[in-house]
Amino acid sequence: MPELPEVEVTRRGLVPLLGQVVAQVIVRQPSMRWPIPDHLQQTLVDKKLLELSRRGKYIIARFESGALILHLGMSGRLCLLQCDIQPEKHDHFDIHFTDGRVMRLRDPRRFGAVLWAGLDPATHALLSVLGPEPLDDVFTGTWLYSQIRTRSSCIKNVIMDSHLVVGVGNIYASESLFRARIHPEKAANQLGLPECERLVAEIKATLHDALQAGGSSLRDFFGADGNPGYFQQEYFVYGRTGQPCKICGTPILSIRLGQRSTFYCPHCQKR
Structure with missing residues (x-):
């Protein structure tokens, strides 16, 4: 399972998408660890990606309309690709951006997650119970x-x-x-x-x-x-x-x- 360093490396690799606008959301397999919300096409299209942060092993993607919580599960990867690269068997979720790039979730075991957290992701049930970050000053x-x-x-x-x-x-x-x-x-x-x-x-x-x-x-x-x-x-x-x-x-x-x-x-x- 990807741990904190791997999740942070993934987050940093997605930073070039900041400021880009969503053109399309594609859900090929909604049955992940939890069902992928069916409203994301309407909620995210034409919205700008404002921030990419991490809480524990979760990546938080904040858009103008609210935030997604992304988790890699046991075998998941978030890939930054050109949108003309065809999806493979285990590519379950895409966010296409107007600059021609796509953020793609590839997860053979389907233990990953794509969840909607609204405007205040810190209050989401998965995040609100977490302890401090190990690299923060509070952890002494x-x-x-x-x-x-x-x-x-x-x-x-x-x-x-x-x-x-x-x-x-x-x-x-x-x-x-x-x-x-x-x-x-x-x-x-x-x-x-x-x-x-x-x-x-x-x-x-x-x-x-x-x-x-x-x-x-x-x-x-x-x-x-x-x-x-x-x-x-x-x-x-x-x-x-x-x-x-x-x-x-x-x-x-x-x-x-x-x-x-x-x-x-x-x-x-x-x-």
Whole structure:
């Protein structure tokens, strides 16, 4: 599933569409994770795209008439193409612009979403419950320490809870915990303030490094321009079961936490 860096890379790739006017909306497959609203042709045509922002793993496209919430799901991509490029089998949704370009949602598994959020997307049910952005100043070690005092679940699952902090998905949780030298199974409320400060710093650093590398291209992800990301070449632990730790040489282990594979070094990340 595309995580925060991949979604942000996608958003940045769509920025050239800002200021363009919608010429046509095409819905080829309305049955996504939620049905695509059938009024978008009337609501968006002749309206200008004013802003592209991101909240967690959601892209918010604000037009003169209101905002769309876009989610890539498990396998989705938003592509920026010329409108004469013919749609493929899994191309379910298009917004054509008067300058001859199209924003196209390609999603083989159809877990993505195109939702109408009206004039105030922050109040939408999907966005109003989200925690702070991990790259924002409010997300600090002190803040994290205060929020997890009563949480006995393992820290890996806690930092993946979007109600606590958004966008720290499976890949970047494993990588951040390794960088912070914290075992993924450690109970969240057993972390001291110094550990929380170290973990927050490494979450920010890991996400920043992933953004610089264009995200991680695993299976389905490519940016809006069709280019892959390269952060997977820098992984310390994720997907490296049995391979030597890049720091100490100990074989990387994998376990299942919250029904997700988790990767760690038993020497660098002692419980």
